[in-house]
Amino acid sequence: MNKFNSRELCPGVYLNSVPDGRFKTGKILVDMYLPLIEDTAAENALLIQLLGRCCERCPDYLSLNREMNSLYGALLSTSCSKIGDFQQLSLSISALDDRYTLFGEKLSGKLIGLLCDLIFRPRLEGEAFVSEDVEQERRKLLETIQAEINEKRSYAISQCVKLLCEGDKVAVDKYGSAEAVSALTPEQLYKAWINLKQRALFNITVVGELDVDFIGESFKAEIEKSPRQPYDKKITPLVAVDEIKEKTERQKVMQSKLVMGFSLDNKNNTRYSLKLMTLVLGGTPSSKLFLNVREKKSLCYYCAANNNSHKGYLLVDSGVEKQNIEQTREEILNQINEMKNGNITDFEIEAAKLAMAQTCGMITDSIGAMADFFAYQFFDDEILTPEQRAEAIASVTKDEIVKAANSVELKAVYILTGDDEEGEQQ
Template sequence: MSDFIKREICEGVDFCNIRDDRFKAGRISVNLITPLDRSTAAANALLSWVLTRSCKKYPDITSLSRKLNDLYGAALYPSVLRSGDYQLISITASGLDDRYSMDGESVSSELADLLCSIIFDPKLVDGHFDDEDVEQERRQLLEDIDAEYNDKRLYSIKRCLEIMCRDELYSIGRCGSREDVEALSHGSIVAAWKRLLDNSKVRITMLGSADPDKAFERFSAFFADKPRKFRVSPVVVPEVREVKRIVETDEISQSKLVMGYRCKYPENNRERIASTLMSTVLGGTPTSKLFENVREKQSLCYYCSSMVENKKGLMLISSGVETENIEKTEKAITDQVELLMRGVISDDEFDSAKLALKNAFISVMDNLAAMESFYLNYILSDQTLSPAESVQLLETITKEDVTALASHIKLDTVFSLVGN
């Protein structure tokens, strides 16, 4: 039960499944990962939306949505994520487990069919995607990109990363820029479709009670004769020469402070977990250093938390504060980071972070979507760790391991969005 099984369809394409009958839903997804590239990121993103709105069989959003409703409110949606210096495009179909259908139909095989239809057999007119479809999705993607500014917490994080990584692929953003999306020609969408299916690293995942073999056959039929060489480039963490400080102002009641740090790029799974543990000790729980000292002791904020991007070797600390407290908060955060770097970590801080992380790993196994994204973290890796193996590895990590990693932390960028 809940075993992760990986089968290779051809070089660069694999099919992974977890057969598990504890759930009333199932899900199947096609995940395409490709290096972030200014010239393709926007086209890949727009493509993922165009693909999920229609196909030859269901030629518009109304007919496709009604088909999904008919399949007991199944969902079919794209997601575009930045994963280190890569872009991860996922198209997911999720729906009711076969055992609960009213008329005994197999929702899972219908969803696998549907996923194949929209990805392999889209609605093309003279070899191109329909103009109206592309324009409709382009408008929505532009609004989506614009709306990132609406949430000031996320927007500040985005700005900090843009500034911090301005000379790196990472700054391209998950969907490219607004200008990139605006400039896309219709031909570039169909080119993105062919390129992604031919060249990206592909992982199909299937989770739930249904037999995966039929879906495996279906996807194999398409991909078996399309092997691809996919090279993973080594990650280089840039040296920090001087701390970048950017202050922007806006009409907001609460100012935002985001501090970006460079960390050691974790070389293996053990180091990766140690790095996550390091961030958990610093600002991942309500007893972490940041929560305890910046919020509870000094009442400076409602939230002050840290997160690591292990695929990139960076860490962010984000908080919302009164404008007059920005400096004081930066000082309070810096104090805690310095303590961490010097290895001043109490047993309570360390043990509770470990327990919290352990709980998070174990809880993954009770949620299909969480399981799916947990394993997707390993899409480019040769060694996949299960949540249970992650717990085992976590148990072996010592304070010294965390301190050794923490000693590499370097402040790179301080971004503040200040209320007028």
């Protein structure tokens, strides 16, 4: 059983810790949450890159990289993602544990100081970020946006989410639009930074043998310098429409992508029954989709189901040959109907529960997986350890799975496929 502690340091600022001496490294993860809105998505996305680039003390990326490399190649990373109605900006640092340095150097005490330098003392010019920093990071963010289309699977999934959740916050691009990024000014980014300090929800997760109290106190001292009025920590479930939206996009691709979006009832089903239903449907190599759509019918190379417990939707995504799209779609719906009708074997349920128990067991042996596991529960009513989560899933009954499956309704179908000529050539 992992020791896990969580407390609210001050309004809207939470500190979680998993003390663990088994690892060669320690990790501090700072997640910052802001509402995901069209008007501010781009500025927040660029802001987190600027915060990870340099600070007053290390005034350019080269001096910062050099500092990190001198700390035994400590890894600093930033990311921008979305979780429910929120844009999640993350900054994390992981470094070699003091016990294993070659010459007895102590690295651990420096990590939170460096993170605070980056978040609270960026390199500024008056009330603006430095324009050369803004230009470099803007170029990189625009290139990241341009490169999204290269990963066909994730591109198709994000297009389906947009179609399924049109009008909802979760449909907003996590980086905003390329146009919005291009229009940002250094002054606007400064205001976004002030807003971040005053209103963001902060969730700090510490894993390894690090001094958690020192980390908490250091962070609290910094955040309390700003007048705080944190956002509400609440996610509104998706309101599904009554139609099935369809969209087909054509690109030069050899393999087509079919992504189907479904609404779910996450009020009258627990997140555990929804999760187990999703696993039985398409979450493991012994799931209905894998065994029937891929193995038995050889319709596609992959076919998997994932659910979003915060917003309440389910996605089934597959990579298929163009001529098999229709048949795959029918077979996926057929498998969901089987579940609705209770045609689920004990073996299918047990296999999904076992897979979940195994996965939860493995999380505890990975520093990164453990940090992510706890951090991801930020918006949940209760925080579970991996063991507790496995137990909660194990206690779900077949009736609950069937009930969860009966709340699944098709709402969106997104297809990415080649031009007609290419399709005929195949």
